[in-house]
Amino acid sequence: EDIKYKLKQIANIWNDFILDYQFCKSKIKFTPEVKTNYLGDILGYFEDTFDIIFDQRESNSYSARFSNNISLLQSIYVQQDFIEELLIIFKCGIDKGDLKKNMDYSLNREIRNELVGHPIRKYKGQLISSCLFGYDDDSNKISYLRYHKDNDYKFESMEFEIEDIVLRHKNFLDKYFDLILKKLNSILTVFRKKIEHIESLIDNKSFEEIISL
Numbered sequence: 001e002d003i004k005y006k007l008k009q010i011a012n013i014w015n016d017f018i019l020d021y022q023f024c025k026s027k028i029k030f031t032p033e034v035k036t037n038y039l040g041d042i043l044g045y046f047e048d049t050f051d052i053i054f055d056q057r058e059s060n061s062y063s064a065r066f067s068n069n070i071s072l073l074q075s076i077y078v079q080q081d082f083i084e085e086l087l088i089i090f091k092c093g094i095d096k097g098d099l100k101k102n103m104d105y106s107l108n109r110e111i112r113n114e115l116v117g118h119p120i121r122k123y124k125g126q127l128i129s130s131c132l133f134g135y136d137d138d139s140n141k142i143s144y145l146r147y148h149k150d151n152d153y154k155f156e157s158m159e160f161e162i163e164d165i166v167l168r169h170k171n172f173l174d175k176y177f178d179l180i181l182k183k184l185n186s187i188l189t190v191f192r193k194k195i196e197h198i199e200s201l202i203d204n205k206s207f208e209e210i211i212s213l
Contacts, residue, residue, distance in 0.1 A: 003170065004050065006177040010086075011043045013184045023194060027187045029089050039089060042082050049075040053166060059139050066133050069142050072162070073112040076169050080105060083176045090183050094176070104172040108165055114158075115144055131158075 018024045019037070028034075052075040059065035080099070087094045099105045114121075114131040121128040127149065134143035140163065146156040 003173050003177065004047075006174075006181060007043065007046055009181055010177065010184065011040075013181075013188065014039060014043070017188060017191070021191065023191055024187055027091070027190075029091055034089055039086075042085065046079060046082060049079060053079070053169060056162065056166075062135055065139060069133070069162075070116055072165070073108075073116050073142075076108050076165070077112045077116070079169070079173070080109060083173070086180055087176065090180055092176075092179055092183050094179070102172065102175070104168040104175070108168050108172075111142065111160055111165065114146065115142070127153075 018028065018030075052071050056072075057068050059068050084096060084099060086092075114129065115133065118129075119131050121130075129146060129148040131144050131146045134145050134157065136143040136159070141159050141161055142165065143157065143159045146158050147153045148156065
């Protein structure tokens with residue numbers, strides 16, 4: 001609920017200030033693409049994928065478990081990409097290289113890449129790794145079998161607690177939603193001071209002088 005509240009704050013500031021006032025637009029990367037309000041679609045997509053990540057569904061078969069785990073990992077991956085885009089739009093000074101240094105980001109992304117993105121990974125025809133879901137009976141874990149070039153293709157059994165994956169993602173969202181809100185609040189603070197300054201001049205300047213500020 002705390003994460004959803006922060007997302008709602010971002011959406012409210014976007015709808016009530018960024019879209020309506022040129023001054024606020026000038027403080028972000030308001031490109032022609034952003035002007036189409038595709039950011040609104042991103043915010044909506046966040047809402048649609050929250051339940052997949054934070055409300056775990058029961059799995060009464062291996063196929064259902066694989067489906068749920070793939071949905072979980074892919075939804076986390078998509079939200080990570082959306083965060084990266086929001087950081088760019090709001091000029092937060094954080095790029096992909098910075099995100100990769102965050103273990104809450106990079107570890108979850110690596111699990112997704114191995115299982116969903118590139119379960120069979122090759123480079124110039126040479127096998128780099130093979131990762132396949134394991135038939136573990138513990139529905140609280142994501143387990144898979146890995147054969148990797150760096151380990152001379154020796155069998156490895158990989159296990160990750162779903163609770164830990166979700167917690168890492170929650171921490172990731174908390175960190176960057178807070179950073180985005182800090183940037184947006186700084187824009188609103190400057191905007192408010194500009195409005196107050198204009199109001200203080202209303203009695204002393206002409207209308208033409210005021211609108212030129």
